[in-house]
Amino acid sequence: MVAKRKSKEEKAEEESNKADSEEKELEEAALENLDEENENPSEVLVDEIETEEESEEEADEESKKKRTRRQKAQIKLFNRWSYEGVEVHDISLQNYINLEPVIIPHSGGKHQHKRFWKTEHISIIERFINKIMTPGLVKKRIKGRGSSQNMGKKQKIIRIVYNAFAIVEQKTGENPIQVLINAIENVAPREETTRISLGGISYQQAVDIAPQRRVDLSLKLLVQATVGKAYNNIKTIDELLANELILASRNDTNSAAVKRKDEMERVAISAR
Numbered sequence: 001m002v003a004k005r006k007s008k009e010e011k012a013e014e015e016s017n018k019a020d021s022e023e024k025e026l027e028e029a030a031l032e033n034l035d036e037e038n039e040n041p042s043e044v045l046v047d048e049i050e051t052e053e054e055s056e057e058e059a060d061e062e063s064k065k066k067r068t069r070r071q072k073a074q075i076k077l078f079n080r081w082s083y084e085g086v087e088v089h090d091i092s093l094q095n096y097i098n099l100e101p102v103i104i105p106h107s108g109g110k111h112q113h114k115r116f117w118k119t120e121h122i123s124i125i126e127r128f129i130n131k132i133m134t135p136g137l138v139k140k141r142i143k144g145r146g147s148s149q150n151m152g153k154k155q156k157i158i159r160i161v162y163n164a165f166a167i168v169e170q171k172t173g174e175n176p177i178q179v180l181i182n183a184i185e186n187v188a189p190r191e192e193t194t195r196i197s198l199g200g201i202s203y204q205q206a207v208d209i210a211p212q213r214r215v216d217l218s219l220k221l222l223v224q225a226t227v228g229k230a231y232n233n234i235k236t237i238d239e240l241l242a243n244e245l246i247l248a249s250r251n252d253t254n255s256a257a258v259k260r261k262d263e264m265e266r267v268a269i270s271a272r
Helices: 002-037 041-074 124-133 154-172 176-187 211-229 237-249 256-270
Strands: 191-198 201-208
Touching: 124 154, 124 176, 124 211, 154 176, 154 237, 176 211, 176 237, 176 256, 191 256, 201 256, 211 237, 211 256, 237 256
Parallel strands: none
Antiparallel strands: 191 201
């Protein structure tokens, strides 16, 4: 009987010892986890501060972007026509038509020594004005004066473009900036010919036109179609420019620029 009682007491002690050891192991494991979590409290604080600073910087950048958008939306060409809502529908020309809002389209030539200056820094309206001043585009002469008579007279050409835009707005009720963009898209040729010579024999070969050259040719054709009609004509160059922009924006075949573009593409198709 005494041996049985001793064995029962020993079993109870063993069970209590096991329970105590398990509790100690659990406590040690919990303490280790706490130590691992709080191993570097300074690093945790630094991470939290960095995340807060990043969120503040992102909020500041977003507020700056909103402010610049609001400011650009308030800028109007000649303080009259807004740039808001003006879009380039031709995907290939979107990166080559600069619609940066400006009040007076005159940069003073300060970007001419920079690479890709006419695409990245110059408004498309200023490029159109500068193209009108280019001498030699029209071969006609009247009283000894050719197309070089407009060379350097930028204030005069700006006034002509302003009057033409006012006529466009009066006739169509649309934003003249969007009308100009549509005209450039419709007049820009997609294909032309180049001369290739092999062994003393030269022939015309059809080639695709780069987007930058498409914009350049479009401006050139619009100016040639307008200035060419201004000689010995009762209408002023303002009215002729407005009419040409309206017809070209509608892709009308009565536009001289659209006719010239179709002719270039037709010749290129025959030279394939």
